[in-house]
Amino acid sequence: MVWSQTITISPVARTDLADKPFPLCYRRGMTASTDMPNGFDAENQHWISVRVYYEDTDFTGLVYHANYLKYFERGRSDFLRDAGVDHQSLLNRPDPAAFTILKAEIDFKQAAHVDDLLRVRTRFIGTRGARILFDQTVLRGDTVIAQAQITALTIHADGRARRPIAEIVEQLQPLIYQISAE
Amino acid sequence: MVWSQTITISPVARTDLADKPFPLCYRRGMTASTDMPNGFDAENQHWISVRVYYEDTDFTGLVYHANYLKYFERGRSDFLRDAGVDHQSLLNRPDPAAFTILKAEIDFKQAAHVDDLLRVRTRFIGTRGARILFDQTVLRGDTVIAQAQITALTIHADGRARRPIAEIVEQLQPLIYQISAE
Amino acid sequence: MVWSQTITISPVARTDLADKPFPLCYRRGMTASTDMPNGFDAENQHWISVRVYYEDTDFTGLVYHANYLKYFERGRSDFLRDAGVDHQSLLNRPDPAAFTILKAEIDFKQAAHVDDLLRVRTRFIGTRGARILFDQTVLRGDTVIAQAQITALTIHADGRARRPIAEIVEQLQPLIYQISAE
Amino acid sequence: MVWSQTITISPVARTDLADKPFPLCYRRGMTASTDMPNGFDAENQHWISVRVYYEDTDFTGLVYHANYLKYFERGRSDFLRDAGVDHQSLLNRPDPAAFTILKAEIDFKQAAHVDDLLRVRTRFIGTRGARILFDQTVLRGDTVIAQAQITALTIHADGRARRPIAEIVEQLQPLIYQISAE
Numbered sequence: 001m002v003w004s005q006t007i008t009i010s011p012v013a014r015t016d017l018a019d020k021p022f023p024l025c026y027r028r029g030m031t032a033s034t035d036m037p038n039g040f041d042a043e044n045q046h047w048i049s050v051r052v053y054y055e056d057t058d059f060t061g062l063v064y065h066a067n068y069l070k071y072f073e074r075g076r077s078d079f080l081r082d083a084g085v086d087h088q089s090l091l092n093r094p095d096p097a098a099f100t101i102l103k104a105e106i107d108f109k110q111a112a113h114v115d116d117l118l119r120v121r122t123r124f125i126g127t128r129g130a131r132i133l134f135d136q137t138v139l140r141g142d143t144v145i146a147q148a149q150i151t152a153l154t155i156h157a158d159g160r161a162r163r164p165i166a167e168i169v170e171q172l173q174p175l176i177y178q179i180s181a182e
Numbered sequence: 183m184v185w186s187q188t189i190t191i192s193p194v195a196r197t198d199l200a201d202k203p204f205p206l207c208y209r210r211g212m213t214a215s216t217d218m219p220n221g222f223d224a225e226n227q228h229w230i231s232v233r234v235y236y237e238d239t240d241f242t243g244l245v246y247h248a249n250y251l252k253y254f255e256r257g258r259s260d261f262l263r264d265a266g267v268d269h270q271s272l273l274n275r276p277d278p279a280a281f282t283i284l285k286a287e288i289d290f291k292q293a294a295h296v297d298d299l300l301r302v303r304t305r306f307i308g309t310r311g312a313r314i315l316f317d318q319t320v321l322r323g324d325t326v327i328a329q330a331q332i333t334a335l336t337i338h339a340d341g342r343a344r345r346p347i348a349e350i351v352e353q354l355q356p357l358i359y360q361i362s363a364e
Numbered sequence: 365m366v367w368s369q370t371i372t373i374s375p376v377a378r379t380d381l382a383d384k385p386f387p388l389c390y391r392r393g394m395t396a397s398t399d400m401p402n403g404f405d406a407e408n409q410h411w412i413s414v415r416v417y418y419e420d421t422d423f424t425g426l427v428y429h430a431n432y433l434k435y436f437e438r439g440r441s442d443f444l445r446d447a448g449v450d451h452q453s454l455l456n457r458p459d460p461a462a463f464t465i466l467k468a469e470i471d472f473k474q475a476a477h478v479d480d481l482l483r484v485r486t487r488f489i490g491t492r493g494a495r496i497l498f499d500q501t502v503l504r505g506d507t508v509i510a511q512a513q514i515t516a517l518t519i520h521a522d523g524r525a526r527r528p529i530a531e532i533v534e535q536l537q538p539l540i541y542q543i544s545a546e
Numbered sequence: 547m548v549w550s551q552t553i554t555i556s557p558v559a560r561t562d563l564a565d566k567p568f569p570l571c572y573r574r575g576m577t578a579s580t581d582m583p584n585g586f587d588a589e590n591q592h593w594i595s596v597r598v599y600y601e602d603t604d605f606t607g608l609v610y611h612a613n614y615l616k617y618f619e620r621g622r623s624d625f626l627r628d629a630g631v632d633h634q635s636l637l638n639r640p641d642p643a644a645f646t647i648l649k650a651e652i653d654f655k656q657a658a659h660v661d662d663l664l665r666v667r668t669r670f671i672g673t674r675g676a677r678i679l680f681d682q683t684v685l686r687g688d689t690v691i692a693q694a695q696i697t698a699l700t701i702h703a704d705g706r707a708r709r710p711i712a713e714i715v716e717q718l719q720p721l722i723y724q725i726s727a728e
Contacts, residue, residue, distance in 0.1 A: 053259055054269075055252045055430065057423035059478050059633075062705055064418060065647040066615035070237045073612070077235055081297070087236075087605075088297045101611040105651045111705050114423050115263070115270045159608055159657050236610060241451075241603035241660050244523055247465040248433035248601065255430070269423075283429040287469045293523050296605050341426055341475050417623055418633075419616045434601045441599055445661070451600075452661045479627070479634045 036119065039082050044177050046079040046122040050138070052114050062111040068146045069104065072136045075120035076150070079134075083175055085168055096157040097165060102131065103151040110145045112138070118145060123177035130154070130163050135177070218301065221264050226359050228261040228304040232320070234296050244293040250328045251286065254318045257302035258332070261316075265357055267350055278339040279347060284313065285333040292327045294320070300327060305359035312336070312345050317359070400483070403446050408541050410443040410486040414502070416478050427476040432510045433468065436500045439484035440514070443498075447539055449532055460521040461529060466495065467515040474509045476502075482509060487541035494518070494527050499541070582665070585628050590723050592625040592668040596684070598660050609658040614692045615650065618682045621666035622696070625680075629721055631714055642703040643711060648677065649697040656691045658684070664691060669723035676700070676709050681723065 038048045050071050058064040076099075080086065090097045112118060118138050125133035132152040138145040154164050220230045232253050240246040258281075262268065272279045294300060300320050307315035314334040320327040336346050402412045414435050422428040440463075444450065454461045476482060482502050489497035496516040502509040518528050584594045596617050604610040622645075626632065636643045658664060664684050671679035678698040684691040700710050 051256070051260075053252070053256050054422045054424075054428060055255060058418045059421035059423070059425045059637075060418075060644045060646065060701065060705070061423045062646065065650065066419065066612045066619070069612035069615060070235070073237060074233070074235050077297075078233075086297050088295065091296075091605075098606045100606065100608065100657070101654050103651075103653050104611070105649075107649050108647055111646070113270065114273075115259075115268050155606065159606065236604045236606075237612065239605035240600045241455075241605070241607045242462045242464065242519065242523070242600075243605045244464065246600060247468065248430050248437070251430035251433060280424045282424065282426065282475070283472055285469075285471050286429065287467075289467050290465055293464070337424065341424065415620070415624075417616070417620050419619060434599070437601060438597070438599050441661075442597075450661050452659065455660075477634065478637075479623075479632050 036117075038078065040175070043179075044124070044175050046075065046082060046124075046175075048075055048078045048120050048122075050074065050118045050120055052112055052116040052118065054114065057114050062113060063116075065106075065108055068106060068108070068138060068148070071118065071120050071138055071146075072104075072106075072122075072134075072148050072150060075122040075136055076134055076152070079122045079124065079175075084171055090165075091157075093165075097154055097162070098157070099132075099152045100155045100159075100161075101150060102153045104148060106146060106148040108146050110140075110143055112140060112145050116140055124172060124175050126176050127164050127169055130161060132164060218299075220260065222357070225361075226306070226357050228257065228264060228306075228357075230257055230260045230302050230304075232256065232300045232302055234294055234298040234300065236296065239296050244295060245298075247288075247290055250288060250290070250320055250330070253300065253302050253320055253328075254286075254288075254304075254316075254330050254332060257304040257318055258316055258334070261304045261306065261357075266353055272347075273339075279336055279344065280339070281314075281334045282337045282341075282343075283332060284335045286330060288328060288330040290328050292322070292325055294322060294327050298322055306354060306357050308358050309346050309351055312343060314346060402442065404539070407543075408488070408539050410439065410446060410488075410539075412439055412442045412484050412486075414438065414482045414484055416476055416480040416482065418478065421478050425477060427480075429470075429472055432470060432472070432502060432512070435482065435484050435502055435510075436468075436486075436498075436512050436514060439486040439500055440498055440516070443486045443488065443539075444536075447536055449535060454529075455521075461518055461526070462521070463496075463516045464519045464523075464525075465514060466517045468512060470510060470512040472510050474504075474507055476504060476509050480504055488536060488539050490540050491528050491533055494525060496528060582663075584624065586721070589725075590670070590721050592621065592628060592670075592721075594621055594624045594666050594668075596620065596664045596666055598658055598662040598664065600660065603660050607659060609662075611652075611654055614652060614654070614684060614694070617664065617666050617684055617692075618650075618668075618680075618694050618696060621668040621682055622680055622698070625668045625670065625721075630717055637703075639711075643700055643708065644703070645678075645698045646701045646705075646707075647696060648699045650694060652692060652694040654692050656686070656689055658686060658691050662686055670718060670721050672722050673710050673715055676707060678710060 036047075036049050040046050052063055056063050056067045077087065087098065118140050121137045121139060123135040125135055127133070130153055132154070134148075134150040134152065136148045136150060138147075154162050154168075156162050218229070218231050222228050234245055238245050238249045259269065269280065300322050303319045303321060305317040307317055309315070312335055314336070316330075316332040316334065318330045318332060320329075336344050336350075338344050400411075400413050404410050416427055420427050420431045441451065451462065482504050485501045485503060487499040489499055491497070494517055496518070498512075498514040498516065500512045500514060502511075518526050518532075520526050582593075582595050586592050598609055602609050602613045623633065633644065664686050667683045667685060669681040671681055673679070676699055678700070680694075680696040680698065682694045682696060684693075700708050700714075702708050
C-alpha cells in the first residue's frame, strides 16, 4: 500500500503548538485561529492562521502547491481588511474596483500536511506605478513552508487595469513593511 | 457592464458585525475568527468561522456552490479535532484510518459574497451501523445560507470501508447533539 | 495553427471545426477527452470526459468529495453549450442571467483515483416552475462512481431568482431525457 | 484506440471501456477538447485544451489566478502520460514516487473568462540535477494568457526529495523542447 507509507510524513511537525493554552472561556476550542493573534505586529507584518483541511491536500499526502496561492490571497485580503480596505466597499464605489494578480514567484521550501496549523505573514512592500508589491511567507512554527513575491494590480469592474486608488495608497502607506534588525 | 450590476448584491449584509469590539491586545485584527468563539456550545453544537475569499466565489459574484461542501468539511474536521480526534493521529494508528463521504444532501438557501464572515454549525447526530451522521448549517448572522445532511464513513488506508473505530465512537458519544427547546 | 479558430467562443463559430483533420505530426495524444465522443446520445443523455488530476484528489488518495460537484457542473455547462446556451451569451443579454444551485443530493458510490478517466452523464429532467432539474452520474467504464440530483435556478445579475428564460426552456425542451428500455 | 494504453492503470477497472462501441447517434459535440488535438507537435511542444467553467472564475468575472497553476499541472500530467509516464504506475513502483513543485514563476498577461477554450502548451526543458524544468503557457487562440517556469522534483512516498528516476529521464530525454525557427 503506497498510501499507508505516506502516513509517517510529519510526526514531529507541530510539537511547538502542543503546549499552547486553550482559551479558558470555551470547553474546547483548539480549532484554528483562536489561539494565535491575527493582525499587524510592530514591524507592520500582517499575520493570519490557516488550518490545513482535506480540501488543501492531494494524493501525495501533502498540501497541493496551487493552494499556497490561496493562502497568500487570504493573507492579502485580511491585510487589506485590517487596513480598512475590504473588497465589498471597493465594489460599492462609484467607480467599482477589484484586484488582479500580475506576477507570482513562489518557492516551495517544505511540505505541509492535513491538520497543520500554518501562519501566513504578509509584508506590504509598496507601490511601483500601477503595481502593488507583497512579500509573503507561509510558516509552521519557525519553519518556512513557502515564500512568494506577489505583484497585484487594481482593475476596473470590466477587468481593465487602472492606477492604484489614491486614498487606498494613502491608507496603506503607513503599513509598508519596516525592515528592522532582521 | 454585466459585472458592475452584481456589485449591489449585498449592501447591508454584515451590519451586525460592524460594532463587534476588536480584541484589545491587537492594533487591528477584525480578521475572521478572532472575534467569535469556535468550539462547542451548551447543546453540543460545534461552531467555526469561515471568511469568504476570492477563491470561494465565481463569476456570478456569489460563493460557488461546491465550496459549501468545503466549509462543511472544515466544520466536521474541527468538530473532530475539538473532540480529540484529528486526522494525523488517525493516520498514525497501527490500522491507519480516514473518513470518506457516502451521501450529501445540501439546500442552498441564500447567497453569500466575498468578505462575508460565515459560521458553520455542526451537529453530530450519531452513528447508524458504519454510517456517521452530521447535520450542518452555514449561517451569516441569523440567516441560514446553506444546510446539509452529511453521511460519512470510516475507511482503511487502502480506501475500503470499515466500521467506525470503537474508541472514537465512545469519544464522540457524549457529543451527540441534544435537541433542546428549539 | 489549427486551434487558432477556437478563439471565437460563440456556438456557431465552432461548427467548422467538426471536420478538421488532425495535423499528421501529432505523434501521441492518448490524453483524456479526444477519444470518446462528447455530446448527446440517442436518449438525450449528454456525455463528457473528465480526467482526474492532482488537484482533484486529497490525502486519502481518492478524489475529494466536493470535486464531484465540479464535475457535475462541467457536465451541465457542456450540456447547455451543446444545446446552444452558453454562459457568456446569457451574461450579454439585455437582462443578464446566470444559474445558481438550489439543491444537490449526491451519493458517493465508489472511489476514483488520480489518472482515472471518468465520464459525466447528464440527463435534463425538465423544469418545475422556476426549478431546472438534472439527474447526473459520474462513471468509470460501467461503474457508477457518484450520482446526483441537482436543482438549478436562473438568477438575475444581482443574484435574485427569476423564472427560467422562455426561449431557453424552448431550446432545452427537445432535450429532456427520454426514459427508454432502461 | 489511442488511449487504450492508459486503461491499464488500474487493471480491472476500465478494461470494459476498450471495446465499447461509440453511440452512432452523437448529434452534437462541440464541447471542449474533442475538436483540437492533444499531444505533441513537431517541436516536442505538448498541447491540451482546457475549458473555463464556473469553478475556475472568481467574483471579478475572471479566472482566479491560482487556477492557472491547476491548468499547468494538467498540462504536465498529460505531457507525462503521453510520454508513457503516469502517476498511478509511479505509485505502483517498488519504490513509489510522485512529483512535487519546488518553484513556480507565473506571469499573468491577459484575463480569461467563463466558457473560454484555452490551450496549455508544455515545453519540457530538461533536468538540472534533481530538478525537472518546464516552460508552460496558457493561450486563447494566439493570445498568451499566462506563462510559467515550473521546477518540479521527484519525491519518495514519504515526501522526501529524490533524484529523478533514471528510466523516466531516459524516456523524457527525446521529448526535450527543440528550439526551432521561433
